[in-house]
Amino acid sequence: MKDAAREAGETIPGKHGGMQMNEILYEEAEGVARITLNRPESGNAFNQPMADALLEVALKVGHDPDIRVVTLTGAGRMFCVGGDVGDFAKNSDKIGVFLAHLAGTLHQSLAQFSMMKKPLITLVNGPAAGAGMSVAIGGDFVLAAPEASFTAAYCAIGLTPDGGMTWTLPRLIGLRQAQDIILSNRRVGAEEAVGLGMATRMVSGDLAAAGAELAATLKDRAIQTMGQARWLLNTGMTESYVAQMDRELQSIVAAGESAEGREGVSAFLARREPDFKGAN
Known part of the structure; x- marks a missing residue:
């Protein structure tokens, strides 16, 4: 466009x-x-x-x-x-x-x-x-x-x-x-x-x-992280409790290693607003 x-x-x-x-x-x-x-x-x-x-x-x-x-x-x-x-x-x-x-x-x-x-x-x-x-x-x-x-x-x-x-x-x-x-x-x-x-x-x-x-x-939030949480919510009703926790484990590890996760933690510790758009 x-x-x-x-x-x-x-x-x-x-x-x-x-x-x-x-x-x-x-x-x-x-x-x-x-x-x-x-x-x-x-x-x-x-x-x-x-x-x-x-x-x-x-x-x-x-x-x-x-x-x-x-x-x-x-x-x-x-x-x-x-x-x-x-x-x-x-x-x-x-x-x-x-x-x-x-x-x-x-x-x-x-x-x-x-x-x-x-x-x-x-x-x-x-x-x-x-x-x-x-x-x-x-x-x-x-x-x-x-x-x-x-x-x-x-x-x-x-x-x-x-x-x-x-x-x-x-x-x-x-x-x-x-x-x-x-x-x-x-x-x-x-x-x-x-x-x-x-x-x-x-x-x-x-x-x-x-x-x-x-x-x-x-739009200024951690969109990639939100998208992953969205996926977890949509699939969680059809998975067993243990299987869903396994998905959550994999997801939170990936989120922690992502640019958004690193920016969110850094901003929290620095007591500033996170720049998630810049992180992506």
């Missing part, structure tokens, strides 16, 4: 059927990447072009060393209402292939976000349903506006969850609560979502400003 675009922000172009698409807005400044789902007239519902664009930007932010923190939100009143059901109907004669392509592309995007060595902040500005809920709760930090809500939505239209919901949700809130939310399809408001552990906190004021403030704080 051009330096001017990097500073000023830009729309990520992608190609679908030979046409430019603008379903994802992207801005990057001072180490923070800001991604916005941009189909507000459709509740930011996922169609194939938007899924393709999200994968493109997920690959970029995951592998660009200049990007230290990623935020993701929706344009307009909605965060994301899930898949575009109108597109489902238009492709009813080949729905299996259609869903495999759409969900498969989305899954690649979410896998990239989950594996990147930097934190993801989701700013849930409104209703998040279906795959939109899967995306929303996938952040390391989930900031929710008072008008945000979370609805599984799948069973209401005869479909099953995707976007990693059946992996993420039980780990956040427990199996019994996840069963209730997915099978009953009940709507969870922002305050309840925080209480259950689906969201980090509710933001009554300017959600974008709160997200920018958090991102600005995180």
Whole structure:
């Protein structure tokens, strides 16, 4: 990307059927990447072009060393209402292939976000349903506006969850609560979502400003170390206690030998603020 675009922000172009698409807005400044789902007239519902664009930007932010923190939100009143059901109907004669392509592309995007060595902040500005809920709760930090809500939505239209919901949700809130939310399809408001552990906190004021403030704080932290801790947290639920301690042992040794670890210890002993960006 051009330096001017990097500073000023830009729309990520992608190609679908030979046409430019603008379903994802992207801005990057001072180490923070800001991604916005941009189909507000459709509740930011996922169609194939938007899924393709999200994968493109997920690959970029995951592998660009200049990007230290990623935020993701929706344009307009909605965060994301899930898949575009109108597109489902238009492709009813080949729905299996259609869903495999759409969900498969989305899954690649979410896998990239989950594996990147930097934190993801989701700013849930409104209703998040279906795959939109899967995306929303996938952040390391989930900031929710008072008008945000979370609805599984799948069973209401005869479909099953995707976007990693059946992996993420039980780990956040427990199996019994996840069963209730997915099978009953009940709507969870922002305050309840925080209480259950689906969201980090509710933001009554300017959600974008709160997200920018958090991102600005995180970008000066030990990002490589944070990325490794992120990996440990994501894998710890599936490992035995002893096996996970072995992973932690290997990780803390590597962290101690890293530039960030050396800088952090030196700064602590010198009673100064660490320069983790300089260390990298």
